[in-house]
Amino acid sequence: MEGVKGLESDLEAMRQYFRSGKTKDVAWRQSQLKGLLSFIKEKEKDIFKALKEDLGKHHVEAYRDEVGILTKSIKFALHGLKEWMSSKKAKLPIVALLSSAELVPEPLGFVLIISSWNFPFGLSLEPLIGAIAAGNTMVLKPSELAPASASLLANVLPTYLDSSAVKVIQGGPAVGERLLQQKWDKIFFTGSARVGRIIMSAAVKHLTPVALELGGKCPAVVDSVSSSWDTKVELMKVMVKKMFGENPRETNTVARIVNEQHFLRLKNLLSDSAVQNSIVYGGSMDEKNLFVEPTILVDPPLDAAMMTEEIFGPLLPIITLDKVEDSIAFINSKPKPLAIYAFTNNEKFKRRMLSETSSGSLVFNDAVIQYAADALPFGGIGESGLGKYHGKFSFDTFSHYKAVTRRSFLTDFWFRFPPWNDYKLLLLEGTYKSDYLGMLLVILGLKRRR
Template structure:
């Protein structure tokens, strides 16, 4: 592992990955990988998660194709330096902001979207000109194996390595020196990643998640009627026997199945189940389940769920949801379903979350023009579209000045006349500065304490 990491670092130093041609070629090859590997991706997702191929295309393959094409269309503009405006006093000077790659990047992805959460940040890292080590999640072994076997056949394997393994491999990787770490996963592991990054002062992006509350404004309806409508919608989508449909993703493994089972087996929670709840451990299947007003201190209300369990908390006034949300850790996303503009304004101004979506869910994840990321305990940093490029870039300030001119009052010995000139400059009073230089404006008497 150490040798692989060092080889990738040395390859970055060669400067090849900084070239636009290399970046475009790798992005094009990644697009080819996704398209040619589509059927195998379906099979891998089916094996690990029981995911239907239509859902797989909607959530992962389709969004990745869109993201690669978006990067290819905009790459030259992203890479170009941007002229910076200088104050008028900066005579015969110019400045620009130049994006440059950070260097060697570590990407650690999660199991819930095994391809999307691995390749979406990879797109940004490649577009920015970095070399990359990618560690897929060991909890989705078929998807991890696909990436490890296929990525070297399509991408420059001197610049991009896929390293498989469990927590011990992750720990060894974190001991290495990186120029950026991009992690998607739980807040518990996120703290470990951040602690490891401290050793080398490595910048990190943490995509952590947590609770994502949905606020539903029933207006004149009542919560029990809305629950009945939810039950009807579940039956319409998945039929009377959801286990027989291929449209529901299975639980990733027995450990997570048992975790979810424990959430609704809690004696304090059992009575709050109003719909669903059946389970098939052999097939890792859990029926869509609705709970109404489980105890707020119950585990299902304090930990991330990642399963088909929907707890509903009722309030007398929908505005009370704002206080409830603010009493909990900041969310990755808040979804609010309402037509009341006053409530929308309050949600925007009085809550804090990575994103806020009205009358829909997840659409912000697919939008390249929007930053995706958390805040507080739901994470730090952002990506998607140009935000991915910026996340894996350093924006370097470059200033140029001619030898033909300089301002003599920048240097000692100091006096009140020079102080007045500085005050004119920093207050953008260029006429005053000119008058002072010409002796037409007298400096005010200034006393200083020793």
């Protein structure tokens, strides 16, 4: 779908296509997931090229963070799809004798997915997997800040999928605003908290449910029991050089900044003199090539923009504390994070982190690994987001679980209806307490009536 020409008529056609029921069929869902898998496999080099053009990503990093994860996620969905789609029996109380109940997952309908630029394929297609598996029709708006990736998604992806059910629309804020004016059955957005508030405000008009993955600060807590912070910083310097080389600008291992606007934003974060004084490694920049050297800072001012904004760049501010336990109060003084990464062998501290902090996820002695886990939900809490996805959680996000109850006409509990008396009250008490013996005694007249 090019731009938004004829937008309303195209969207209405997609709504009608959903109402036809075709997308609810398991064969349709499987064919679309297989088409998505073919796109990832056959266009892998094109994906690498787009990510290199947009972000300067090395193809191995691109495979690790996007192509590989997406391949795994699609296969996981294909393997679990029939089970996910099946209805699940639900237990009923005795008052519903001779009745049965089940939860039946059904697609929400027509959904909108708005993705971010930092993982332009992963953050576009991961929710798309769930929307397809759940049987919806959908529009994807990739970020205009990663134009090569957005173009590949818009011009090539539809040739692998049912174009009546899956559309890709390119464009900037004006296109996004027009899309938000339409009626959707769900909106899934990945991006900043500022835009997330705009999404929620627009969704209110039609009471549209939303899922927001907003990110924000993700603190990493490092226990320094066995070495001082000076020693740790020196080790970090060694590892940065080992991974990125003596001259990271020429080793092709550090992704570049996405555009000039974001480069200048990072430059401004470092421009404050107090922040400059906290730099212990790196700090050089190349505006022409949108390159920022991996930079380590120790104890920058807590009120500096760097400490209040999401960085999206190779800048690592380190805040030193007298005791690692003090990090709990520090974290709790800030908005709830998407993730907390705690590096420690102190089991007591781990238990405190688990019970005394709140975050979308908590990872001990590793980082970001939870993003690759299909069995774990990925999402934020509070200002870091609303809703969750990945694996079956993506299917659930784009599904409605309809409660279905069936009852036989063979008999009924006559005491559920007026006229009321104390005898019926005793029988009702028995049903809600599951006191089968008491009910029998009442019926037989062996238990005193009120």
